[in-house]
Amino acid sequence: MTDVVLSVAGLGKSYDDVVAVDGLDFEIFKGQCFGLLGPNGAGKSTTLGMLEGMEEPTSGSVRYFGKPFPADYQDRVGIQFQATALQDFLSPFDNLKLFSSFYDDPIPMDRLIDQFRLNDFLHRDTRRLSGGQRQRLLLALALVHNPEIVFLDEPTTGLDPRSRRDLWDVVSELKADGRTLILTTHYMEEAEVLCDELLILSHGKTLLQGAPKKLIKEAGVSDLDTLFLSLTGEPLVKTQEVIE
Amino acid sequence: MSSILGSLRRMKAIFVARNLEYLRDRASFGWNLVFPVLIVFALAVVFSGPPRALFVVTAIGTESLPEIVKFPGVETIIDREDKALDRLSRQQTDLVVKIVDGSVDYWVNGNSASGAILELLLKYTENRPLQRGETDGEAIRYVDWVVPGILGMNMMYSALWGVGYVVVRYRQSGYLRRLKATPLTKFEFLSAQVLSRLLVTLTASVIVFVGTNLMLDYKMVGSIALLLLIALIGGLAMITLGLAIACRTESKEFADGLLNAITFPMLLLSGVWFSLDGSPEWVQSIAQALPLTHVLEAARAVMLDDAGLADIALNLGLLCGFCVVGMGISIKLFRW
Numbered sequence: 001m002t003d004v005v006l007s008v009a010g011l012g013k014s015y016d017d018v019v020a021v022d023g024l025d026f027e028i029f030k031g032q033c034f035g036l037l038g039p040n041g042a043g044k045s046t047t048l049g050m051l052e053g054m055e056e057p058t059s060g061s062v063r064y065f066g067k068p069f070p071a072d073y074q075d076r077v078g079i080q081f082q083a084t085a086l087q088d089f090l091s092p093f094d095n096l097k098l099f100s101s102f103y104d105d106p107i108p109m110d111r112l113i114d115q116f117r118l119n120d121f122l123h124r125d126t127r128r129l130s131g132g133q134r135q136r137l138l139l140a141l142a143l144v145h146n147p148e149i150v151f152l153d154e155p156t157t158g159l160d161p162r163s164r165r166d167l168w169d170v171v172s173e174l175k176a177d178g179r180t181l182i183l184t185t186h187y188m189e190e191a192e193v194l195c196d197e198l199l200i201l202s203h204g205k206t207l208l209q210g211a212p213k214k215l216i217k218e219a220g221v222s223d224l225d226t227l228f229l230s231l232t233g234e235p236l237v238k239t240q241e242v243i244e
Numbered sequence: 245m246s247s248i249l250g251s252l253r254r255m256k257a258i259f260v261a262r263n264l265e266y267l268r269d270r271a272s273f274g275w276n277l278v279f280p281v282l283i284v285f286a287l288a289v290v291f292s293g294p295p296r297a298l299f300v301v302t303a304i305g306t307e308s309l310p311e312i313v314k315f316p317g318v319e320t321i322i323d324r325e326d327k328a329l330d331r332l333s334r335q336q337t338d339l340v341v342k343i344v345d346g347s348v349d350y351w352v353n354g355n356s357a358s359g360a361i362l363e364l365l366l367k368y369t370e371n372r373p374l375q376r377g378e379t380d381g382e383a384i385r386y387v388d389w390v391v392p393g394i395l396g397m398n399m400m401y402s403a404l405w406g407v408g409y410v411v412v413r414y415r416q417s418g419y420l421r422r423l424k425a426t427p428l429t430k431f432e433f434l435s436a437q438v439l440s441r442l443l444v445t446l447t448a449s450v451i452v453f454v455g456t457n458l459m460l461d462y463k464m465v466g467s468i469a470l471l472l473l474i475a476l477i478g479g480l481a482m483i484t485l486g487l488a489i490a491c492r493t494e495s496k497e498f499a500d501g502l503l504n505a506i507t508f509p510m511l512l513l514s515g516v517w518f519s520l521d522g523s524p525e526w527v528q529s530i531a532q533a534l535p536l537t538h539v540l541e542a543a544r545a546v547m548l549d550d551a552g553l554a555d556i557a558l559n560l561g562l563l564c565g566f567c568v569v570g571m572g573i574s575i576k577l578f579r580w
Contacts, residue, residue, distance in 0.1 A: 054425060072427075079425045085417030087261055089268035094261065101257030102426040104250055141422075 003030040003065070005149060005180050006051060010060030013046050013204075020046040022204040023060065028197075033171075033181040035195030037188075039232055043204035044184040045082060045153055051182060052079050052151050075103065078147035080138045082154045082184075091123045092137045096144065103145035116140040116170060132163025139170060150174060152183035156190060168193060188224040198224075202232050254428050258436035266406075266444055276448045280398040284391060284456045299362050302328040304342040311369040312339075312362065323521050331521065333381030334548065336389075338362050343372075351377035384548055388463035392543035393516035395453060399445050399475065400482050400510060400536050404503050406441045408486030412499040415490075415580070424580035434574055438483050445479040446472070466546035470553060474546065474560070478539035481563045484570025485535065491578040510536040515544075535566045 006028040013021040021043040028034045028051075036044045049055035050062055053073050064073065086095055096113070100106035113119055116136045121129055129137065135155055142150060152171070156164045164187075171194055174181060185191055191198055192212045200207045208215060208231060212224060221227045267273060298317035303309055304325045313320045321328075321337065331337040332351055338358040340351040348370055352359035367374065414420045423433060450472075457464065464471075485506065493499045513520065513527065514536035520528055531537045542559040545551035553560075 052425065054421070074425060074427055077425075079422075081418060081422055081425075083418050084422045085414075085419045086422075087265045087414075087419065089265045090261060094264060098257050098261045099426065102254050102428050 004028070005030050005032075005065065006182075007063045007066065008051070008060070009063075011047070011050060011057055011062060012059035013043075013050060013055065014058045020204050021050070021057075024199075024201075024204075024206055026199055026206070026209060028180060028182060030180055031175075031178045032196045033175050033183070033194050035191045035198045036182070036184040036201060037186075037191055037198055037228065038201035038207075039186075041203075042201040044201060046204075047201070048151055048153055048182065048184055052077060054079070075145060076147055077149045077151060078142035078145065079151045080135075080142040080153060080155055082157070084138055086126045086137075088125075088127060090126060092118050092126060092129070092133075092140075093122045095126065095137065095141060099141045099144045105146075106144045107146050112140045112144060115173070117166075130163070131159045132166055135159060135163070135167055136170065139167070143174075147179075149180045149182065152181065154184050154186065156185065156187065164190070188228065192224055200228065200231060207231050250427075251429070251432055255432045255436045255439075258428065258433055259440045262437060262440040263443065266440070276398070276402055276444075277451055280394050280452045281456055283394050284387065284452075284460065299339070299358055300337045301362065302331060302337040302340045304328055304340065308343050310341055310343070310348055310366060312341075312366050315365065318362075321521065327521050329379060330549075332359075333379045334389075335359075335381065335383035336519075339366065340377075341366070344375075347373040347375055349375040349377065351379060354378050354380045355382065382463075384463055387460055388548065389519075389544070390517065391453075391456065391460075391462050392540055392547055393514075395449050395475075396478070396514070396536055396539045396543060397511065397516045398452065399449055399479055399539070400507060402445045402448060403441060403479055403482035404486040404489070404507060406444065406486070407437055407483050408490040408503050409496065409499055411437065411487065411490035412493050412496050415494055416496055420580040430578050430580075431575060434487060434571070434578060437487065438480065438571075441483050441486075442476070442479050445483070446475055449475050449479075464547050465550045466548075467550075467552075470546050470551075470556070471543060474539060474542045474556070474563075477560055477563045477567065478535065478542075481535040481539075481566035481570065484567050484574060487574040488570045488577075491574045510534045513537070515540050535563060538562050 004027045008024055008026050011021060011024040012019070024047060036047060038044050046055065050057050053069050062069070064070065064076075070076075090098070096109050096118075100109060113122060116139060118137060118140060121133050126134065126137065139152070139155065155171070156167050159167065168190065171181065171183075175194070181194075183194065195212060197210065198212055198215065199209045208227075210218070216222075216224060216227060219227045219230070221230065297319035299315075300319045300321065301313055302321045302323050303313065304323065309320070312318065323331070325342065328337065328340045329351060332340050332353050335353055335356050338352070338356055339362040342349045348366070350363070350366060352363050411420075456462070486503070489502050489506070490499060493502065509530070510516075513531040514534050515531070516536070520531055538559040542551075542556040545556055
C-alpha cells in the first residue's frame with residue numbers, strides 16, 4: 001500500500017462567500033479504504049466531488065498518481081452518488097445494459113448481477129426497489145467498467161440494518177479485490193469496520209486524520225463516536241439509533 | 245474509428261433507454277395519441293353545421309367598399325389580393341372585390357353557388373363599372389383546414405415538453421450528474437434525446453394522421469413524402485427549441501413556465517385554430533418568428549393546395565435555421 005493514487009494539496013472550494021472546503025492536505029493510497037467523516041455541512045460531499053473530478057476546486061489541487069487528472073479519468077473511477085435518480089420505468093437490467101454501453105470493455109452483466117445479488121429484482125421498475133436493493137444496483141452501476149477507484153457517498157444512509165450489513169459485505173469484497181475506495185459516512189461503526197484511514201472534517205477543515213484504531217487509542221476514548229463528539233460537539237449516528 | 249463507434253454506441257444506448265421510458269409510460273404514450281384524435285373529432289362535430297354568416301366577402305383595400313357588404317348576413321374581411329384569391333379558391337370566401345379607379349374588380353369561384361348569388365347581388369346594387377374574374381377550387385371544410393393545426397400542435401407539445409421538461413427533470417433528480425460521471429458526452433446525450441423524441445413525434449403524427457383520415461376523410465391532395473419532410477424538420481426545430489430551454493434550467497416549475505410562455509403564443513398566433521388573414525401586420529410579423537407558423541403554412545400548402553418543394557422552400561429553410569440555432573445554443577450552454 002505504498003502508491004499514492006490521489007494527493008490533495010491546499011484544496012479549497014467556495015460558493016460565493018461560503019467556504020465549503022478550506023485548505024485540505026492528504027493522500028490516498030492504492031488499495032486503501034479512505035473514509036471522510038463529519039457532521040452535515042462539514043464539506044464531505046464537496047471534497048468527494050473534487051476528488052471525483054465532478055467539481056472544480058477554487059484553490060489547491062488534486063493529483064492522480066502525481067499528475068493532473070488524465071482525459072480518461074472518468075473511465076478510471078466509479079461513483080455512487082448520495083442521491084441519484086434513474087430513468088423512470090427502467091429495470092435494473094435495463095440500467096445495467098445502458099451503463100455498460102457507455103464503456104468499451106465493461107464487466108459482463110452476469111457477473112455484476114451475481115456479485116451484487118440483483119437477480120431477485122432484475123426486471124422490476126427501479127422506482128419500486130427497496131433502499132438496499134437500490135443501493136446495490138447503484139453500486140453495480142458504479143462498477144460496470146471495472147474502475148480503479150470507487151467513490152461511495154453515504155452508501156448506507158437510510159438503509160435498514162440488514163441492508164446496511166449486506167452493503168458492508170459488498171464493500172468488503174471490493175476491498176478484497178484491491179480497489180481503492182473512498183467513502184463518506186455518518187456512521188461510526190461503518191467507518192470502523194470498513195475504513196483503513198479516516199479524515200474527520202468540520203467546517204471544511206481537517207480536525208483529525210489517521211487509522212481508526214490509532215485515533216481511538218491516541219485520544220484515550222472508547223470508540224470513534226466519543227472521539228467525534230469530543231472533537232466537534234456533534235454526535236455521529238450510531239447504528240443502534242438506525243435500528244430503533 | 246473506434247471512438248466514433250463508441251460514440252454511436254453510447255448515443256444508441258441513451259436513445260433506446262429514452263424510448264423504453266416513453267413506451268412504458270403508458271399514460272403519456274396513450275395521451276399523445278388520444279388527445280389529438282379527440283380534438284379532431286370534437287371540432288368535426290362542433291363545426292359540422294352551416295357557417296354563422298350567410299356569405300363572406302373579402303375586400304382588397306378598405307376604400308369605398310361596395311354596397312353589398314352592408315347586406316345582413318354578409319361578413320366582410322379585409323386582406324391582401326393573393327391571400328384573398330387563395331381563400332376564394334378554397335371557398336373560404338364567396339366573393340373578392342377590389343375598387344380600382346372608380347371601377348369594381350371582383351372575382352368569384354365558378355364552383356360556388358354562394359358566389360353566384362353574391363355576383364347577382366353585386367350587379368344589382370353596384371352602379372360603377374364591373375370587371376369580372378373567376379377562380380375555381382373545391383370548398384374545404386373546417387376540419388380539412390384545422391387538421392394540420394392539430395397535428396402541428398400535438399407535435400409542438402410532444403417536442404417541447406418531451407424534451408425540455410424531461411431534461412430538466414433528469415437534472416433536478418440528479419440523473420444528469422450521474423451521466424456526467426460516465427464517458428457520455430454532451431453531444432451524444434443531446435443527439436440521442438433529439439432522435440428519440442423525433443421518432444416518437446413522427447410516429448405519433450403518422451398514427452393520428454392516418455387514423456383520423458380513415459374516419460373523417462379530410463382533404464390531402466399533396467405529396468405524403470413532402471408532408472413527412474415538413475414533420476421531420478418542423479419536429480426537429482421544436483425539439484431543439486425545447487433543448488435550448490432545458491439546457492440550463494434547474495427547476496421543473498420554471499421550465500414549466502418557460503415552456504408555457506413559448507407554446508401559448510404559438511397556439512394563438514401560428515394559425516392552429518383560426519387563420520390570421522386580415523389580422524394586423526404586427527401580429528403577422530410575430531407569427532412569422534414562430535416555428536409552428538412555418539410548419540402549418542407548409543403543411544396546409546401541401547395538404548390543401550398540392551404545393552411542391554419549391555413552394556414551401558422558404559418555410560423549410562427557416563425551420564432549418566431554427567434547428568441550427570436551437571441545437572447550437574443547447575450544445576454551447578448545456579449543463580449536466
